[in-house]
Amino acid sequence: MTSSPSTSSATPAAIAELEQGLEHLKVANYYLRVALDQVAEGVVIVESEASNPKSGQKVLFSNAAAAMLAGADPEAGLRGLGLNDLVANAKDAATLQQSLRLAVDHGGCHECECQLQSLRTQTPVPSKWRVRAVFNSMRKLLNFTILISPAQVAAPAVKPEPKPAADDLDAQSAQMRKDNLAALAQGIAHDVNNLLGPVTVRLSALIQQVQDHPALAQELQLVFAGLKRAKQFTSQVVTASKSSPRKLEPTDIVSLMRDTVEFAGAGSNVNVCVRNDENLRQAVADPVKLSQVLQNLVMNGIQAMPHGGYMDVQAANHLVGPAGDGKLKPGKHVHIVVRDRGCGIAKENLDRLFRESFTTKADGNGIGLTTCKRFIDEMGGDIRVTSTPNIGTEFSVYLPAAAGSGGTRPLTSADTAPVPLKHGKGKVLIVDDEDDLRKVAHMILTRCGYEVVQCDNGQDAVRIYQSLFRTGTPPDVVLMDLTLRGGMNGNETAAEILHLDPDARIVCTSGSVTEEVQMVFLERGFVGVLPKPYEAGELTQMVHRVSTMMKRH
Numbered sequence: 291m292t293s294s295p296s297t298s299s300a301t302p303a304a305i306a307e308l309e310q311g312l313e314h315l316k317v318a319n320y321y322l323r324v325a326l327d328q329v330a331e332g333v334v335i336v337e338s339e340a341s342n343p344k345s346g347q348k349v350l351f352s353n354a355a356a357a358m359l360a361g362a363d364p365e366a367g368l369r370g371l372g373l374n375d376l377v378a379n380a381k382d383a384a385t386l387q388q389s390l391r392l393a394v395d396h397g398g399c400h401e402c403e404c405q406l407q408s409l410r411t412q413t414p415v416p417s418k419w420r421v422r423a424v425f426n427s428m429r430k431l432l433n434f435t436i437l438i439s440p441a442q443v444a445a446p447a448v449k450p451e452p453k454p455a456a457d458d459l460d461a462q463s464a465q466m467r468k469d470n471l472a473a474l475a476q477g478i479a480h481d482v483n484n485l486l487g488p489v490t491v492r493l494s495a496l497i498q499q500v501q502d503h504p505a506l507a508q509e510l511q512l513v514f515a516g517l518k519r520a521k522q523f524t525s526q527v528v529t530a531s532k533s534s535p536r537k538l539e540p541t542d543i544v545s546l547m548r549d550t551v552e553f554a555g556a557g558s559n560v561n562v563c564v565r566n567d568e569n570l571r572q573a574v575a576d577p578v579k580l581s582q583v584l585q586n587l588v589m590n591g592i593q594a595m596p597h598g599g600y601m602d603v604q605a606a607n608h609l610v611g612p613a614g615d616g617k618l619k620p621g622k623h624v625h626i627v628v629r630d631r632g633c634g635i636a637k638e639n640l641d642r643l644f645r646e647s648f649t650t651k652a653d654g655n656g657i658g659l660t661t662c663k664r665f666i667d668e669m670g671g672d673i674r675v676t677s678t679p680n681i682g683t684e685f686s687v688y689l690p691a692a693a694g695s696g697g698t699r700p701l702t703s704a705d706t707a708p709v710p711l712k713h714g715k716g717k718v719l720i721v722d723d724e725d726d727l728r729k730v731a732h733m734i735l736t737r738c739g740y741e742v743v744q745c746d747n748g749q750d751a752v753r754i755y756q757s758l759f760r761t762g763t764p765p766d767v768v769l770m771d772l773t774l775r776g777g778m779n780g781n782e783t784a785a786e787i788l789h790l791d792p793d794a795r796i797v798c799t800s801g802s803v804t805e806e807v808q809m810v811f812l813e814r815g816f817v818g819v820l821p822k823p824y825e826a827g828e829l830t831q832m833v834h835r836v837s838t839m840m841k842r843h
Contacts, residue, residue: 332356332438336373338431345372346383347390347434356438359415361408378405378414386419390434393423403441409773416441488726490514494708495734495826514708538669540572540692541580543605543624550581551603554588559598562588566605573624573689579665580689583673586658587628587685594632594683602629608688617672622691629684635677643675709827713738716766716837717758720744721751721783722799723775727822731769734826735833748778752786759791766837769820772800781814788815795836799824 332355336347352360352368360376362368368376374383382404389402400421405414420437497510544566555562573580584603591601608625610618635643644663666673670690677683711734718735722728723746732742743758743765745751751768758764768787772780780798787794797818798811811819817839820832 332359334436346374378407393421398423488730490823491730541575541577550584554585558592560592562601571691583662591630626687631682634679712830712834714834717741719765719768722771748783768796
């Protein structure tokens with residue numbers, strides 16, 4: 291009997307060829323991923339059919355832009371989420387699913403507009419979704435590829451518009467980068483607030499326990515004051531990242547100047563002296579942008595003195611005469627001076643200082659002072675500079691004074707002291723995926739007399755509430771984090787609980803909720819908003835207030 295030719299000799303070669311093919315596939319996949327990450331629009335690939343009707347088709351791939359637009363970690367992306375998880379509500383989910391069906395039935399493509407739900411800020415963004423159905427050679431549906439971009443408000447069509455010029459395309463690209471950076475900034479601020487949360491709660495409670503040890507209490511108070519400034523800064527980041535402009539308002543220059551200068555000068559070898567008129571008026575300003583201007587000017591001064599030295603930041607009342615003064619209109623103003631004793635600026639460069647394309651720094655891009663000037667112009671003020679080489683530089687910022695504003699109240703220890711704890715009784719359900727914060731909040735509330743139940747996801751929260759509700763002992767207060775990882779987010783979980791018990795008292799807790807949007811959450815059925823990072827006293831005061839509220843009927 292003759293044996294068939296052995297294949298063992300061919301096996302190593304076949305294996306080598308297979309390995310080489312796999313390596314080529316990996317390289318091609320890497321290049322494809324890099325290329326897709328360069329695309330300004332969000333690119334999402336989802337499965338052809340939904341394995342879970344509620345969450346919709348699973349995301350198989352997403353590029354970096356899609357993750358940033360959706361407020362997700364670019365490294366983790368959107369993989370594993372359902373398509374319906376990316377839109378704001380059931381109506382948008384139905385619209386998007388209809389677009390998928392139309393893409394299959396009408397040539398493979400379709401467009402629709404839905405609100406993209408930010409996983410971090412919970413703020414929907416109107417977006418355009420361009421859907422393409424992908425088929426194989428046998429006309430079998432393989433998957434859907436979707437391009438997502440923020441929707442542009444179209445102007446009324448009067449006549450055909452010419453093709454956009456290169457400058458217009460550059461402006462659109464710059465706006466897209468700005469939107470992406472804003473989303474990233476909000477995400478970073480949210481994560482920082484989560485990191486500050488456990489420390490803020492624990493430290494604010496600890497200070498109140500060591501009042502019999504004045505030296506220790508004073509040290510802890512200094513640390514706590516720093517935490518409060520960090521909290522204010524992250525709040526400014528979230529607010530500044532919003533697309534809607536802030537209104538100008540009477541601004542306490544004394545406290546803003548002190549907090550900004552302390553933050554900007556932290557860790558430097560420059561001694562910054564802050565002074566102000568005793569009866570300094572308030573200024574009409576955008577406090578977030580003004581803080582950014584002062585921070586930029588102070589940091590520029592510090593960089594001009596690499597070997598250390600002294601700086602002055604001072605504010606005084608200023609009166610502009612009937613004839614005006616350049617851009618300044620007649621009337622009362624506030625004059626802020628930032629003066630360093632650094633290397634100075636050459637005379638020929640002073641006139642170019644506020645131009646976007648000008649910078650003397652090797653690693654600079656010249657937009658810092660340009661942005662400062664634009665911000666001050668928007669507030670109806672003016673910014674000026676004088677400088678002498680090797681002597682120093684002085685920036686002067688003028689802002690209109692608020693009508694009827696007199697002196698500002700000096701800060702007292704009560705302004706930076708922790709909010710006092712409030713004891714009470716009742717049952718509290720904490721829903722938060724930040725383990726450290728959840729455990730510290732549990733400890734504080736238990737010490738203050740409350741019975742506490744906790745969980746880290748929406749599904750368990752609904753199950754726990756349902757179980758307690760059926761026994762007639764529902765929680766008196768639910769502390770609901772908005773950005774729960776995996777499964778239902780805080781809004782969806784709250785909706786499920788309110789559907790089960792319309793009298794449920796749910797407090798929204800989040801690191802990305804600003805004063806401007808708090809009313810939105812109250813309209814959704816929440817009874818209170820507790821922005822992160824909160825103090826132990828703020829936590830107990832909120833729980834006490836809500837637990838003693840009359841139930842809704």
